[in-house]
Amino acid sequence: MNYLSKKLKKSLVIILTFVISFSWFLSYDTCANASSINGDYKVYVMAPLEKITDWNKFKNELITLKEKGVHALTTDVWWGDVEDKSDNDFSWNYYKKYANVVRESGLKWVPIISTHQCGQNVNDTTSIPLPKWLWSKDTTDNMQIKDELGHWDKETLSPWWSGIEKQYDELYASFASNFSNYSDIIDKIYLSGGPSGELRFPSYNLAFKWDYPERGYLQCYSKSAISDFQNEIKNKYTTISAVNQAWNTNLTSFKEITPPTDGDNFFTNGYKLTYGKDFLNWYQGVLEKHLDKIASIAHKNFDPVFNVRIGAKVSGVHWLINSPSMPHSAEYCAGYYNYDDLLDEFKKSNIDLTFTCLEMNDKDAYKNPMYSAPKSLVINVANLSNDKGIRIFGENALPISNNNRAYENINEMLYNYNFSGFTLLRFGQLFNENGTPKPELDSFANYIIKKPVKVTFKIDNLNLKEGENLYLTGNSWEMANWTTGLYPSKFNYKDRKATVTVNLAEDHTYEFKAIKKDKDGKVTWESGNNHSYTVQSSGGICNFSFNN
Known part of the structure; x- marks a missing residue:
């Protein structure tokens, strides 16, 4: 019985380790799949x-x-x-x-x-x-x-x-x-x-x-258009004096309206x-x-x-x-x-x-x-x-x-x-x-x-100061619909987090990196020492973290 319990515990540890490692792999080295466009598209x-x-x-x-x-x-x-x-x-x-x-x-x-x-x-x-x-x-x-x-x-x-x-x-x-x-x-x-x-x-x-x-x-x-305009104003104001008061004019009849x-x-x-x-x-x-x-x-x-x-x-x-x-x-x-x-x-x-x-x-x-x-x-x-x-x-x-x-x-x-x-x-x-x-x-x-898909970048420990911007960079970036200069107003200062959504179109593997630049142009890479994240064009979620 003890032998079976030990063997079972050992198996559970191995399985748990694999699950944790696989989860870490998904959240760090690659991007998990995400849904895309309007279902009626x-x-x-x-x-x-x-x-x-x-x-x-x-x-x-x-x-x-x-x-x-x-x-x-x-x-x-x-x-x-x-x-x-x-x-x-x-x-x-x-x-x-x-x-x-x-x-x-x-x-x-x-x-x-x-x-x-x-x-x-x-x-x-x-x-x-x-x-x-x-x-x-x-x-x-x-x-x-x-x-x-x-x-x-x-x-x-x-x-x-x-x-x-x-x-x-x-x-x-x-x-x-x-x-x-x-x-x-x-x-x-x-x-x-x-x-x-x-x-x-x-x-x-x-x-x-x-x-x-x-x-x-x-x-x-045309005469029919002008007549319609006159009738519209008459229905709204009723009297020509009310029109003159609203328009600051001196009209004597609705027929003068053009x-x-x-x-x-x-x-x-x-x-x-x-x-x-x-x-x-x-x-x-x-x-x-x-x-x-x-x-x-x-x-x-x-x-x-x-x-x-x-x-x-x-x-x-x-x-x-x-x-x-x-x-x-x-x-x-x-x-x-x-x-x-x-x-x-x-x-x-x-x-x-x-x-x-x-x-x-x-x-x-x-x-x-x-x-x-x-x-x-x-x-x-x-x-x-x-x-x-x-x-x-x-x-x-x-x-x-x-x-x-x-x-x-x-x-x-x-x-x-x-x-x-x-x-x-x-x-x-x-x-x-x-x-x-x-x-x-x-x-x-x-x-x-091919239905457009999205990739969401979740950035933690973000500490942008005035004049600093977050940038995403990577291979084949010209084929992706994304913003390469994202303003601090898009970020949650309190939680020091940001979520940035971009779109990919071609059947392609993209590698992304995140950096931030201060107002003088100094670059800070996200943690992972210039690490890149790979995502297929089927979409996904990428998690970045900055060391601040």
Whole structure:
């Protein structure tokens, strides 16, 4: 009995020693696995703008995307194509063939009900106008959008036109009826809310000589738009005397109320005044009402048939955000004045949000002539969406070509801000003319399709003083999304601890070291005498400790 007890104790000691040693090994020499991204995360690719002619090549390309892990193909279903002959006369044959090929490839399908014109915006490679017969339904003033310089825009219907409900209801109903047999592959449906399929005004239009990074133009100078603004102010203030008191004006009637007559002066000074705030709230409110309108029509027609999520896109208007003379003027011209209120409408309308420019980075935002801050903008909108419980998806604003840094920026946003998916713009970036994959497809797969993962660094005994920073360094650091100069405000001084989360994308083994630098540049390595920590791209937790 004593012999067995001694033998058992000895075995237990050996096992315990092994467990302790293995635990120490995990916590010191390597990093333990950790979870990664939103569980609903899906990757889409946006189809070519041009019509497909070689269906076999197209099918093989889709199969390649499926094998790489792409979930669905998003496709513009152009109103100008399907109802081009006459009112309520639809032809869906091309898109049914299209859907059949998508089904055969094994991918899911995300149709975009594209009620806008193709051919007037950045990277438009074909021209598909709205149905010609449409413009005989009413006057130009009621159906088109007029900007502050007098240009009339017809790339999308005016949100002030009363006939939108009937036309969209007929279009949506016909799509639902004709594609009810494709509910097995339809994963989601997108609504076009304006130019380029985005919920915005056509404020930056290349056809009217707009050039980046100009602010663009306000789009509310038709008679119907001005009348709507007057009615909005009348409903808010009731009497013209109340308006004069609030605006410090001497108006004699509501008919004298107009949108800004001098756009540059308005965005320099006027937007700060009560008049400016009232105007911008009304201007964005037009978009909110438009979303409410088209979402209601879509839910009525699509929910009983497809039972899938419905989405809409908001453009990342990232330039002039930090302009010293006209801050946010480009956003305001597009109709984005208060993202908090705009996203409230997305929540109310039960619509998923897709936001663009995830590939971009803030760089000298207060110094460059664009005064651009795309990354800060994405983070702001993503945080608001998460706070409101809105499912948010991402998209690149411009084509990506051999730019791993752009993929890293996307990766960072997708992981850290709870995105539910990402759509690559566009198909042609991934395939050559003969249908063979470009090297870009591998970069896309490694950074975006393979779910981004995180590594968390837990640092103990950290004793940073004013002017000191913590740095992480290691091999292949350019392929990891991390901050190499972390400010003391991120640290818990009381516990002398810090947790730093970074993202990895490629299937790679990374070695990390931690150092801190004082204000004079003196370097102190973490304990372990220049010890390195290895982590696979599957993620993990690394524990560092400084000798202080």
